Amino acid sequence: MDPIQSLIKELAVKHGRKRESLLPVLQGVVEQERYLSEHSMIEIARELDLPAAEVYGTATFYSFLEHRKMGRFIIRICKTISCSMKGKNQVLLAIQDMLKISTGETTPDGRFSLVETNCLGLCHKAPAMLINEEVYTDLTPEKVREILSDYMKK
Amino acid sequence: MTDYRMNILVCGGTGCRSSEGATLYDELVSLLADKGLEKEIQVVSTGCFGFCEKGPVVKILPDNTFYVQVQAADAREIIEEHIIKGRKVEHLLYTAPETGKKVSDSKHMDFYKKQVRIALRNCGFINPENIDEYVAREGYAAMAKCLGEMTPEQVIKEIKKAGLRGRGGAGFPTGTKWELTRKSEADQKYVVCNADEGDPGAFMDRSILEGDPHSVIEAMSICGYCIGADKGLVYIRAEYPLAIKRLKIALEQARNYGLLGENVLDTGFNFDIELRYGAGAFVCGEETALIHSMEGKRGEPTFKPPFPAEKGYLGKPTNVNNVETYANIPPIINKGSKWFSGIGTEKSKGTKVFALAGKINNVGLIEVPMGTTLREVIYDIGGGIKGGKEFKAVQTGGPSGGCLTKNFLDTPIDYESLTEAGSMMGSGGMIVMDEDDCMVSIAKFYLEFTLDESCGKCNPCRIGNKRLWEILDKISKGNGTKEDLNRLKLLSNVVKDASLCGLGQTSPNPILSTMDNFWDEYLAHVEDKRCPAGQCKAMMQYVIDPNKCTGCTLCSRICPVAAIEGERKKPHEIDPEKCIKCGACMEKCKFEAISVA
Numbered sequence: 150m151d152p153i154q155s156l157i158k159e160l161a162v163k164h165g166r167k168r169e170s171l172l173p174v175l176q177g178v179v180e181q182e183r184y185l186s187e188h189s190m191i192e193i194a195r196e197l198d199l200p201a202a203e204v205y206g207t208a209t210f211y212s213f214l215e216h217r218k219m220g221r222f223i224i225r226i227c228k229t230i231s232c233s234m235k236g237k238n239q240v241l242l243a244i245q246d247m248l249k250i251s252t253g254e255t256t257p258d259g260r261f262s263l264v265e266t267n268c269l270g271l272c273h274k275a276p277a278m279l280i281n282e283e284v285y286t287d288l289t290p291e292k293v294r295e296i297l298s299d300y301m302k303k
Numbered sequence: 304m305t306d307y308r309m310n311i312l313v314c315g316g317t318g319c320r321s322s323e324g325a326t327l328y329d330e331l332v333s334l335l336a337d338k339g340l341e342k343e344i345q346v347v348s349t350g351c352f353g354f355c356e357k358g359p360v361v362k363i364l365p366d367n368t369f370y371v372q373v374q375a376a377d378a379r380e381i382i383e384e385h386i387i388k389g390r391k392v393e394h395l396l397y398t399a400p401e402t403g404k405k406v407s408d409s410k411h412m413d414f415y416k417k418q419v420r421i422a423l424r425n426c427g428f429i430n431p432e433n434i435d436e437y438v439a440r441e442g443y444a445a446m447a448k449c450l451g452e453m454t455p456e457q458v459i460k461e462i463k464k465a466g467l468r469g470r471g472g473a474g475f476p477t478g479t480k481w482e483l484t485r486k487s488e489a490d491q492k493y494v495v496c497n498a499d500e501g502d503p504g505a506f507m508d509r510s511i512l513e514g515d516p517h518s519v520i521e522a523m524s525i526c527g528y529c530i531g532a533d534k535g536l537v538y539i540r541a542e543y544p545l546a547i548k549r550l551k552i553a554l555e556q557a558r559n560y561g562l563l564g565e566n567v568l569d570t571g572f573n574f575d576i577e578l579r580y581g582a583g584a585f586v587c588g589e590e591t592a593l594i595h596s597m598e599g600k601r602g603e604p605t606f607k608p609p610f611p612a613e614k615g616y617l618g619k620p621t622n623v624n625n626v627e628t629y630a631n632i633p634p635i636i637n638k639g640s641k642w643f644s645g646i647g648t649e650k651s652k653g654t655k656v657f658a659l660a661g662k663i664n665n666v667g668l669i670e671v672p673m674g675t676t677l678r679e680v681i682y683d684i685g686g687g688i689k690g691g692k693e694f695k696a697v698q699t700g701g702p703s704g705g706c707l708t709k710n711f712l713d714t715p716i717d718y719e720s721l722t723e724a725g726s727m728m729g730s731g732g733m734i735v736m737d738e739d740d741c742m743v744s745i746a747k748f749y750l751e752f753t754l755d756e757s758c759g760k761c762n763p764c765r766i767g768n769k770r771l772w773e774i775l776d777k778i779s780k781g782n783g784t785k786e787d788l789n790r791l792k793l794l795s796n797v798v799k800d801a802s803l804c805g806l807g808q809t810s811p812n813p814i815l816s817t818m819d820n821f822w823d824e825y826l827a828h829v830e831d832k833r834c835p836a837g838q839c840k841a842m843m844q845y846v847i848d849p850n851k852c853t854g855c856t857l858c859s860r861i862c863p864v865a866a867i868e869g870e871r872k873k874p875h876e877i878d879p880e881k882c883i884k885c886g887a888c889m890e891k892c893k894f895e896a897i898s899v900a
């Protein structure tokens with residue numbers, strides 16, 4: 150059994166093999182692997198006894214269930230109205246400039262992925278972003294450069 | 304809390320934590336320990352105080368001193384001056400903008416004066432990670448009363464009499480919903496809490512779960528008792544890590560205290576709650592989509608009826624309520640329906656929590672009685688518009704709502720009045736806009752959101768919204784015609800009428816309301832090819848004023864596309880053909896010679 154297969158087995162034991170276990174299992178794989186590969190989806194289908202197309206159809210519906218390979222740190226910057234009104238574009242440009250990637254891309258060393266997302270419910274502290282589970286608010290180009298420099302050392 | 308001589312409440316809401324609140328807490332705790340005061344003075348990490356604008360916020364009890372913008376470096380001064388010597392730290396007190404005077408007691412701040420806190424009663428008062436503090440403030444008393452002294456019918460009757468309506472948007476009477484679910488016969492039923500909050504500008508539910516998770520747990524148990532369910536599910540956005548953490552802690556503590564699980568409080572009532580996580584799909588906030596998502600399927604809405612009360616999760620009767628709706632239940636039981644229905648207006652009882660965001664001085668979280676006017680919220684509580692600018696509009700109801708102008712400032716906030724005014728209550732996000740915001744761009748923004756979040760199941764929403772967006776885009780690029788405005792209106796109505804779920808049925812509202820209220824602005828875009836707010840890039844022209852330009856050449860050196868020409872010490876000129884309107888030159892010119900026309 151490869152590591153993915155054993156992870157999926159473990160998750161199936163924890164969450165069950167019913168249809169309603171699918172999302173928790175998918176989320177469990179993403180938590181570990183950062184994304185769902187074709188291999189993972191096929192294995193999940195096998196483990197939960199579902200058609201692979203159903204697994205794919207469900208997984209691709211949700212924007213947090215990435216199905217492209219993602220970096221170790223996923224930067225999700227809010228692009229919705231409050232953040233845009235408060236200078237999100239400059240922050241985004243600063244990130245892109247620093248990491249040398251565009252939105253939707255991953256750095257060649259596999260460390261950072263940059264995605265835009267909709268409102269994170271942090272509009273009172275706009276502009277806001279998440280890096281994995283960490284919340285960063287009141288961003289400015291300077292602040293975001295500082296934050297990213299810290300991550301680059303990790 | 305009463306075991307201590309003094310309590311230092313530090314805001315532990317996401318807003319304040321992300322700006323140093325967490326280190327501040329640690330610093331206070333370790334300083335107290337250094338001074339040997341940890342047995343007398345307690346540091347409590349609470350939920351959001353609401354005044355996030357000036358966070359991190361610290362409040363000292365019993366004297367109610369309210370400190371704002373406290374940094375970790377200020378911890379020593381608070382301890383040495385205030386706690387030990389009893390002298391307030393003046394420079395950390397809030398300065399009232401109108402009088403310029405320092406205000407020490409939060410009760411005297413305009414921000415709090417008009418607020419009435421029911422759903423937020425514990426936010427900013429208790430440590431949400433400690434069940435004892437919740438219990439000390441009447442926590443689980445309502446549940447005990449229901450299980451011990453009331454029949455489910457009596458509880459439902461009380462909630463109906465209170466007149467509580469759903470806070471998730473639609474405003475359906477909560478007691479009636481519980482009654483319907485109770486009457487649906489089945490071997491298994493479910494209680495669901497909708498914590499998928501995703502409206503742009505909304506963070507009420509997050510703050511309640513972060514600040515007072517037990518109130519939601521208690522209310523869900525009461526609901527379970529009423530409808531005859533032994534299982535509850537909270538569907539919460541994965542983007543809310545702190546709320547998830549606190550909810551998990553609260554569930555664990557409630558189980559340990561015998562307030563959840565088998566045979567609750569020895570009454571023979573069984574009830575437990577499970578968490579389910581969203582995965583970044585706004586439409587899953589719609590109740591049928593939410594149920595499909597919990598079933599492990601794509602989160603696509605289905606036609607109602609059947610309503611969840613008849614056929615919900617796994618085909619069983621399911622009661623779905625919003626976080627804030629639940630948070631109102633325990634006080635209604637404790638204080639009675641009469642007390643609750645005494646607050647608010649004729650058809651909208653109680654209070655509503657709003658999240659203030661955008662161009663307003665006091666961004667944050669507030670709770671006001673229904674019937675409070677928009678003006679009171681924006682000016683008295685919100686402190687008016689940032690930077691002394693002119694108020695232009697307030698968007699309520701998120702992507703389903705509308706923009707209300709100056710003319711509506713005296714509208715009392717309740718379900719009916721807001722709908723009549725052309726917007727809606729929605730879940731409680733309020734985004735304030737000033738004179739610099741272009742209403743065409745705002746409408747386009749909301750449409751972009753809808754396009755991203757439409758599930759794509761039905762054509763009017765999937766295709767119609769795309770076409771609407773394209774028309775708006777054309778207008779904002781200066782290529783729109785008057786005919787486009789007609790098409791915009793026509794198509795908006797088709798999308799509204801023909802879409803399957805609430806998302807599509809309301810998505811054109813931001814367009815229709817901005818057209819109604821800002822028709823001139825639309826006309827300026829299509830007829831004069833002009834954006835009055837100066838936001839639509841395609842219609843802007845950067846120009847250099849030859850009288851102000853000193854010919855320093857700075858701008859021509861930084862222009863990324865070499866659009867600026869001119870000789871040294873002579874006025875420069877911008878070639879509009881080449882200019883990409885990046886704004887860099889204007890920002891850099893030291894002589895304010897460059898402006899947008």
Ligand SMILES: Cc1cc2nc3c(=O)[nH]c(=O)nc-3n(C[C@H](O)[C@H](O)[C@H](O)COP(=O)(O)O)c2cc1C
Nearest residue numbers: 469470471497499500588589590624625628805806
């Ligand atoms: C597109 C869409 C998104 C919604 N999002 C939410 C949400 O995030 N939270 C919520 O409580 N209700 C949301 N609702 C409303 C729910 O469908 C449902 O009416 C509500 O959860 C019922 O609870 P209440 O009666 O307590 O308000 C949404 C509705 C639609 C159409």
Ligand code: SF4
Nearest residue numbers: 759760761764804807
């Ligand atoms: S209206 Fe939009 S979100 Fe709702 S079902 Fe149709 S496509 Fe999906």
Ligand code: SF4
Nearest residue numbers: 852853855856858892
């Ligand atoms: S920076 Fe200003 S003053 Fe200098 S050349 Fe450009 S417009 Fe003229």
Ligand code: SF4
Nearest residue numbers: 862882883885886888
């Ligand atoms: S706005 Fe940008 S592109 Fe246009 S002239 Fe100025 S610097 Fe050059």
Ligand code: FES
Nearest residue numbers: 227232269271272
């Ligand atoms: S709009 Fe960016 S967090 Fe809400």
Ligand code: FES
Nearest residue numbers: 314316318319351
């Ligand atoms: S998060 Fe601290 S006051 Fe709102």
